[in-house]
Amino acid sequence: MRHKTGDMNSMDEMDSAVTERGLLSERIRKALTDEITAGVLQPGSALDEQQLALRFSVSRTPVREALRQLSNGGLVEIRPRRGVFVTRLSPERIMEMFETAAEVEALCVRLATYRVTPMERAKLVELHEASGLMAESGDVDAYDRFNRDFHVLIYQATHNGFMREHAVSLRNRLDAFRRTQLRQSGRILISRIEHAEILAAMAEGDGEQAARRMRAHLLNAATAFSRFVADHSAPESALSD
Amino acid sequence: MRHKTGDMNSMDEMDSAVTERGLLSERIRKALTDEITAGVLQPGSALDEQQLALRFSVSRTPVREALRQLSNGGLVEIRPRRGVFVTRLSPERIMEMFETAAEVEALCVRLATYRVTPMERAKLVELHEASGLMAESGDVDAYDRFNRDFHVLIYQATHNGFMREHAVSLRNRLDAFRRTQLRQSGRILISRIEHAEILAAMAEGDGEQAARRMRAHLLNAATAFSRFVADHSAPESALSD
DNA sequence: TCGCCTAGGATTGTATACAGAAACGGATCT
């Protein structure tokens, strides 16, 4: 079973005349999610319902629903009777999110070490080995997809569906920042080495060790992200606000 | 200096009769949350928007928004174009949730052990000592409130706001089941003893030990809940259906 | 008799209309 969780959902080239199978609110939610994580919609900016409705050529109703969904994901903030704003994530907040993700992933890999099936273990190794090519060619997008599959498979190996869903949801909220740090030179190779070390600990059945390495793995990514922000956005943000 | 302007925005009435204070969708969301967790709305039952709108004397719009919010909390399931249904939680699913909560709380108390401030530690002890009266008098509701404050304060002591929010959200989803198990004879006293042991580990600065005890604390609650379910619903569900 | 197709009813999804609150700007007063 090799299902790709991150399939691109870009079948929007159909005529606008046909009502698509999915709900309008879902389409809008996805579009807004992309724009926010890509930085097109800048943090702190207000999202006007009418304006968005006009942009997507729909009424305010599905736009409202999409915005409500986004607020639950933490991407936007709703101030009642005031409006909807793209959540402004402070660097501290982002680091808090990374730390939380690190701890959650650590506990997942610890449980996974004790519960993983031989088939799952084989699949993990297979994924990891396949990532070697991506690391060498520097294909960030491909490695990003692999990385996701790798981690999700570990959640899966906990054999706790609720925990898996929670971990996936957490990971989704950090994806934008993860991609950012992954683009730094050398990060992919380091990431891959850390994966190998985690797999080694799992192979020895040492859940605590695997957990420690996973925590370090995530915190390294956080540090890389932090360094990236310090290097790239300091000059720009000097006069904002 | 206080002017006597015509500003009467400051009337804070708490009654639920004709108050226009909050948003309708919020009020409905709370009402439905209560009814679902209390079991008034049984798992698997369909929620008709028009019917609910009639019941609350509002239009379908705020009802829809409330239902969307609930679906993100996992209380209801939305099948597009099919309707909204109260989520049917299998015993396995509930145990998965308890395990996840146990692990998350364990990691919280581990971090809290290393980061708690003297003031927070004092507040924890104070809370714990105050709970003695509730345990003796068997006031389940009061103990339930204390229990919540106690655990939330531990999340707070991690000094990671994001983690605190996540842990609180997780706890909310389990509150209904927690109350159930707490009503079993002796559970309150046992719970209080376990709290004391957790505090002791924190006082010694042994985060790992505190984490283990917290995990056991939550899993004990899960076991108690499981036993409660087995005792109370087995005879009925044995040959019905 | 059984299975497929179609018509009707019911319910959700979306659009539009209306009401009230919060932001904005100008005029007046101190």
Added chain:
DNA sequence: AGATCCGTTTCTGTATACAATCCTAGGCGA
């Protein structure tokens, strides 16, 4: 000049109307 008051305006929150889809039931044909 600065602040305050008040009217205007814009936008959200809610209500209602319309459209599309799904479920059900009944008829028709094999």
